[in-house]
Amino acid sequence: MRSFLFALAFALPLAALPAVADASPLTCNPLGNPLPLIGANLDPASLTPEAQSAELARLAEIGATSIRLLLDWNRVEPQPGNFTWAAYDSLVDAALAQGLDVVLVLGPCAEWAVDPAWNVPPDRRAYSIPRSLDLWERYVSRAVSHFRTRVHSWQVRRHPNVHYFRGARSEYILLLRAAAHQIRTHDPHALIIVPEPGSLGLATLDQLLHSPASDDCDILGLYLPAKERSFSDAALAWAVLAHEVLAGSEALAGPDLPHRQPIWILGPDAPTPEPHLLAHYLLAAAFGADRCYLPANALRADWLCPLSNLRYLGFLHLGPELWALAFEDAAGSVVAAWTSDECEVLAAAIAPISDPDLVRQAALLGDPAGTAIVSRPGDASPGDSITLRLGPRPALIRGLAAGAASPGAPTRRDVLAARPGPDLQRLPLAYADYAMDLLPEFGLYNRSLRDLPGGAISEELRVGRPCLRTHMTSRKGEEKLDNPYLYFDVDDTWLYFDRAGTRVAITVECEGSFRGQKKLGFNIMYDATTGYRFTPWQWVDPGYRWRRHRIELDDVSFANRDGYDFRINVKGSKQDLWVAAVTIEKLPPPSP
Amino acid sequence: MVKLASSLVVLALLGILLAIAAPPASAAEYTNVASLEPWAVETNYMSLAGYLRWMTCTDQGVWLSMAEAKRIVAGQLEQR
Secondary structure: OHHHHHHHHHHOOOOOOOOOOOOOOOOOOOOOEEOOEEEEEEOHHHOOHHHHHHHHHHHHHHOOOEEEEEEOHHHHOOEOOEOOOHHHHHHHHHHHHOOOEEEEEEOOOOHHHOOHHHOOOHHHHHHOOOOOHHHHHHHHHHHHHHHOOOOOEEEEOOOOOOOOOOOOHHHHHHHHHHHHHHHHHHOOOOEEEEEOOOOOOHHHHHHHHOOHHHHHOOEEEEEEOOOOOOHHHHHHHHHHHHHHHOOOOOOOOOOOOOOOOOEEEEEEOOOOOHHHHHHHHHHHHHOOOOEEEEEHHHOOHHHHHHHOOOEEEEEEEEOOOEEEEEEEEOOEEEEEEEEOOOEEEEHHHHOOEOOHHHHOOOEEOOOOOOEOEOOOOOOOOOHHHOEEEEOOOOEEEEOEOHHHOEEOOOOHHHHHHOOOOOOOOOOOEEEEEOOOOOOOEEEEEOHHHOOOOOOOOEEEEEOOEEEEEOEOOOOOOOHHHOEOEEEEEEOOOOOOOOOOOOEEEEEEEEEOEOOOOOOOEEEEEEEEEOEEEEOOOEEOOEOOOEEEEEEEEOOEOOOOOOOOOEEEEOEOEOOOOEEEEEEEEEEOOOOO | OHHHHHHHHHHHHHHHHHHHHOOOOOOOOOOOOOOOOOOOHHHOOOOHHHHHHHHHHHHHOOOOOHHHHHHHHHHHHHHO
16 A cells, blocks of 8 residues: 555656646736835833834834834723823824824723623733723724824734634624724725734635625735744745735725735734844735834844835745845845855855955845855955855845846745755645655655644554554543644645645544544544634544545645644544554546 | 652643643634534533633633633634
8 A cells, every 4th residue: 555655646647737827927016116114013101202202213214114003992091981092192293293104003902891701811801802892983983083183094903813812703803894984984094904813824814805804904914924934934825825815806906005905014923033024024025015014123224224225126046045035226236145044155156146346245134243255264266156154134245146036026836946845736645654664754744743732642653553643641630731633734835725625635544443432533623715624523443453534625725824734633532543644635626 | 659749740730831831833813613513522522612712722822711712602603
């Protein structure tokens, strides 16, 4: 069986499976697109009035065009019906005086507005929802009325995810629609920003854009992914979002907006080291983001000034190790390059050298004392051997021939083509079989996912066959120590966010239950087009032999939503599951 | 013997603490449990709200109250 699977993977003629549509370059990202306007996320509570003025002046001077503030409901309406705007008026006025635009974020929830019967812990009430929509509407109505002549951009709640919003998606939509109605009533030309839950969740964004709530969304708010997510993963999500999800939706094009879907970056998803922030900012520029808000204390002249007046041209390298994007300004072309880890790179490997003297002046962005050039004694080396020391902090390099850059925003194909390994798109199946010494994981991966919650499984021999084994404790009170999940990630070249709805079948080969009937079973939780979904529970029959369970799915998304595409869940069983192999195959469309 | 037992208890508590304090997989949405059968093996013999609560804690490190979980499940069932 194993050798058959191996042969099948390689020897089958490549079926004429429908290829992913090769999207044309976006009209929203023509050559020479300016970099996203920079904005600052400010916390009014952390600054005295004097410090506020100084900070706003500093931000304006270094090129920020906007500030984004949380309009804390608790502060503006400390008791029901009593509004006070003092905490915000002076800051908003001072920002406007400096020429800074202001974005206000509606929320968090007033603690007195939370229903006590919900038993929300006191320190989490700000993330809850109001007990009545009337209270929310009153707060929004008063806020928009008060700031109507000064503020024209409103974000509805900060981050509608598990950590910052203790409500169902339907409850968020209710708050959004109610807020949008109030905003448009008081300021018909205001812009409404709808934030994503985080991590560039494609399926969620796609759902939003195809729902009635899209009528209330002028600007799509995205968050920069956490440091743990690779640049390649983020770039793939960007490429699919920009070329496929947004390109297919007219929902966000408004009468007063250019004919494209505006994207604002609202900040990093989590505390992020500066080098990664800068690299993600440059990546966002490549995909046509219009604005980028970063923490105010991350905005400094030493990296903003070199980027001012740059316009994006195209891309040179898309990883996995080396990233290089091409820009230009009045002085000529500039290449921004960085690598995942510190390493030395020949400048000529990035792009042909047109002016070696300029290349030798390469500098690290935001690190004036640092240099990107590797100096060697008596270095009068010809241009071809100029060596750069690169790392996660981007380096700006002039003197390279940026004409070699591929114009426009990278597509899905571009990002995937840059990854090592074969393109598996046209293969009918992928597998994970731990008896295969040479290639146990082909297009389907588990080994890299065992740090995920509940996924600390092991590889062990079972009846002479290497298997994946869950670890469940039978002791009461220690259920939190269980590891009942086998996480899997499907290779992105094989299947990634397929909106056409490819049908797949997952086959799990496992050992029979040794505890009898209805003691061992599993279901599969998978990333679907409508969120995570569950397959029906499969009972594993007793008996010491290998059994195959095949499950067909027709709504998979597989967009690495939380770092994985599906997981086999054993929780509820009275014994561990031993899995010898998992295969996933593409099925033909159902006959009409 | 008493020392060994207390060491084991400390280790177990540490394990539980680490499990609770483990960083979240990502900034995700609540798992939709509306399609599951409550009080059955697929919900680990819990109610839908209890199972949502347990999954949210295990996967994201966030504790919902039972009342919150019931409310969220009601929203998911409405949308099904």
